[in-house]
Amino acid sequence: MSSQERRARETGLDTVPVLDTVPVLDVDPLLDDPATRIIVCCGSGGVGKTTTAAALGVRAAERGRRAVVLTIDPARRLAQSMGIDSLDNVPRRVKGIDEGAGGELHAMMLDMKRTFDEVVEANAAPDRARAILENPFYQSLSAGFAGTQEYMAMEKLGQLRARDEWDLIVVDTPPSRSALDFLDAPKRLGSFLDGKFIRVLMAPAKVGGRAGMKFLNVGMSMMTGTLSKLMGGQLLRDVQTFVAAMDTMFGGFRTRADATYRLLQAPGTAFLVVAAPERDALREAAYFVERLAAEEMPLAGLVLNRVHGSGAPQLSAERALAAAENLGQRGIVDQGDGNAGPRGSSTAASPETPRTTARGGAEDTRTEDTQSEGTQPEDTHAEGDGEVADDVAQLTAGLLRLHAERMQVLAREQRTRDRFTALHPEVAVTEVAALPGDVHDLAGLRDIGERLSHR
Amino acid sequence: MSRLQVVSGKGGTGKTTVAAALALALATEGKRTLLVEVEGRQGIAQLFETEALPYEERKIAVASGGGEVYALAIDAERALLDYLQMFYKLGSAGRALKKLGAIDFATTIAPGLRDVLLTGKACEAVRRRDKKGAYVYDYVVMDAPPTGRITKFLNVNDEVAGLAKFGPIHNQAQAVMRVLKSPETAVHFVTLLEEMPVQETADGVAELRAAELPVGKVLVNMVRPQLLDEEALRAAAGERRTAVAQALSAAGLGGARRGGHAERLVDPLLEQAAEHAQRVELEREQREALAGIGLDTYELPMLGEGLDLAGLYRLAAALRTHLGADRAQGAA
Incomplete structure (x- = not known):
């Protein structure tokens, strides 16, 4: 890559990415297209998935879609601002949305246990459903071991889609450590609840408990004996009762998991991988891109949150630190020669990163800058040796150190991004500039929406 | 200093990194620590730039002063088979269980059993002694599940002990809980100032x-230096453009002069x-919280x-300074 391209990228960071090798993701056509029925936001934890999903919902609604946002674990204040902090597992209409374009926004927060209960209630006769809901094994199964949340998120997505009341569903995915869990968990849960082992467990209960054991082969009875020994007879009985009660629903679990899976592959579905410009988050994003391709699930692009920019990319970190050092010395000893700042020796500002790895672009800029000043010597010398008051010198040195820190962040983010782009140059990217604080109101979500679409 | 150090934190806060740095910090002066991973993400291997960790305790780093850090990625299925072997000498029955999918069932689906195995294995490492009766590991550091799941994860043995009201699983769960609820354990939270x-x-x-589980410390990660003091920030916001x-x-x-290279830097x-001032203010609020x-x-x-x-070594050094200061304070 030429240094010019690099610089173009730097200057573009806080506005629209101008790099022509990476396709730019434009979310508005995606949101506006009536064929888009489901948008799934996925990515590792802590990258702003929920906020992105909510912002997309707000933007879609204000552009005329009847949208619903399914969030998994929103920050309390964000949930409050959308009026979905009460857990009732049904979508609520969000107030304060500009419905002028004919759209509206509904939102809900997933209640995992409640969703599981509903599945049971919808698929079993009332007395059997009650037996299941009261079973201690079911109660801890539904209250959340790894996998239930993922399964129930997909179940709820299937339900919302089946109701066909909304023309766009935006889904947040559970805060799994690995973004992939949410694709795997439903299948896993479906196949287990449906599987061979469950049937073995169920056998004694079905044929009338202990008395039926003699019909089973020796290996099997040894196994249930082992399980009984291991789990304690009472837990095994709980499991068996649960499994027996669930019997009628097993086929259903498998079918539902398969249906949800197909729904995710359907043409109306678009996946957005959300990441922050950090190594781990982008590594997860890369895995996810590969996995989606393998599963033939449609990827719309990458949302890169919390990208930093600078209004003065022409000033490299190294040069800013040198200038700060220079001013700092003036402040203390009132040194006359302002241009003799010891280059690269200012480590005070950032003890963790004593030396900036000045990148091609920054170096070039420096040379260019110096050259252009060389043609106007009066500029440098007449003003360069002027007196600077101590407090102004200190203030300016601080500003320069701050800038150096920012340029280091930019460089680091660019390196992590480059790594991702090298792996997946085909993935369209939209960058969202870092905000100083968290978003917890509709205005903030609208702002994120603007940033997402670069308007 | 508790011998089982559990490190939790919200996703994106650098939990794994801090856990690894803590293992390094505790290993100084000839100590031996075990860094345990329970989520099967191979984050430790990536951090130490080694290949994927097998289900085996393996030395991955040497700390200053000759200490050693071992690492273990706990695999629930292998842990269950080990456990069955250890307690029940189940050769063929274990294999039969595996063939039927029972092991898969137990480790993925049976509520909490997976977590029981993971915490159980960590507690076993804490209690393990060599032939002379000395502890094999001075400290065990666990890269634990995130904040939202940590209490459930650690308390799962209580839950299982309630589900299985007697029998070996019950006993095992109780034994693990005794370690987790004792001062032998400390649960730390990694956070950012957000x-x-x-x-x-x-x-x-x-x-x-x-849940009466022992809370340790709050580890605030990725703290950026405050590069301008309050006064300077106010001044920067004021009419100092020309002077700057x-x-x-x-x-x-x-x-x-207007349009000159230096003048054009002032606005940005x-x-x-x-932005820095705004961030400093938000960080101040979060420090208060x-x-x-x-x-x-x-x-x-x-x-x-x-x-x-x-x-990672720099983070370990920073942690060591904190630990040293605490120890000095404790002595005083």
Whole structure:
């Protein structure tokens, strides 16, 4: 890559990415297209998935879609601002949305246990459903071991889609450590609840408990004996009762998991991988891109949150630190020669990163800058040796150190991004500039929406 | 200093990194620590730039002063088979269980059993002694599940002990719980000075306390230096443009006249200062919120160049300073 391209990228960071090798993701056509029925936001934890999903919902609604946002674990204040902090597992209409374009926004927060209960209630006769809901094994199964949340998120997505009341569903995915869990968990849960082992467990209960054991082969009875020994007879009985009660629903679990899976592959579905410009988050994003391709699930692009920019990319970190050092010395000893700042020796500002790895672009800029000043010597010398008051010198040195820190962040983010782009140059990217604080109101979500679409 | 150090934290706060740095910090002066991974993500291997860890305790780093860090990625299925072997000498029955999918069932689906195995294995490492009766590991550091799941994860043995009211699983669960609820264990939370991680930390601490699990410290990660003091920030926001332009020029950054190189830097620099001021203010609020939790807080610096092995050792050094200060205070 030429240094010019690099610089173009730097200057573009806080506005629209101008790099022509990476396709730019434009979310508005995606949101506006009536064929888009489901948008799934996925990515590792802590990258702003929920906020992105909510912002997309707000933007879609204000552009005329009847949208619903399914969030998994929103920050309390964000949930409050959308009026979905009460857990009732049904979508609520969000107030304060500009419905002028004919759209509206509904939102809900997933209640995992409640969703599981509903599945049971919808698929079993009332007395059997009650037996299941009261079973201690079911109660801890539904209250959340790894996998239930993922399964129930997909179940709820299937339900919302089946109701066909909304023309766009935006889904947040559970805060799994690995973004992939949410694709795997439903299948896993479906196949287990449906599987061979469950049937073995169920056998004694079905044929009338202990008395039926003699019909089973020796290996099997040894196994249930082992399980009984291991789990304690009472837990095994709980499991068996649960499994027996669930019997009628097993086929259903498998079918539902398969249906949800197909729904995710359907043409109306678009996946957005959300990441922050950090190594781990982008590594997860890369895995996810590969996995989606393998599963033939449609990827719309990458949302890169919390990208930093600078209004003065022409000033490299190294040069800013040198200038700060220079001013700092003036402040203390009132040194006359302002241009003799010891280059690269200012480590005070950032003890963790004593030396900036000045990148091609920054170096070039420096040379260019110096050259252009060389043609106007009066500029440098007449003003360069002027007196600077101590407090102004200190203030300016601080500003320069701050800038150096920012340029280091930019460089680091660019390196992590480059790594991702090298792996997946085909993935369209939209960058969202870092905000100083968290978003917890509709205005903030609208702002994120603007940033997402670069308007 | 508790011998089982559990490190939790919201996603994106650098939990694995801090856990690894803590293992390094505790290994100094000839100590031996075990760094345990329970989520099967191979985050430790990536951090130490080694190949994927097998289900086996393996030395991955040497700390200053001759200490050693071992690492183990616990695999629930293997842990269950080990456990069956250890307690029941189940040769063929174990294999039969595996063939039927029972092991898969137990480790993925049976409520909490997976977590029982993971915590059980960590507790076993804490209690393990060599032939002379000395502890094999001075400390065990666990890279634990995130804040939202940590109480459930650690308390799962209680839950299982309730589900299985007697029998070996019950006994095992009780034994693990005794370690987890004792002063032998400390659960730390990694956070950033941002609203959501701080809120989750407060919630997580409250949950742990309610479950009577031992809360350790709050580890504030990625703390950026405050580069301008309050006064300077106020000044920057005021009418100092010309003076700043002149100072920039004096430092050799071009002309201070209108449109000159130095003058054109003023706006962007002041804008960055305003953002910085806003961030400093938000961080101050979050520090206050953290103080309200009432736990000791360690701050760890942001590594400007991103995290590599060298960065990990720098974090370990920062943790060591905190630990040393605590120890000195304890002695006084």
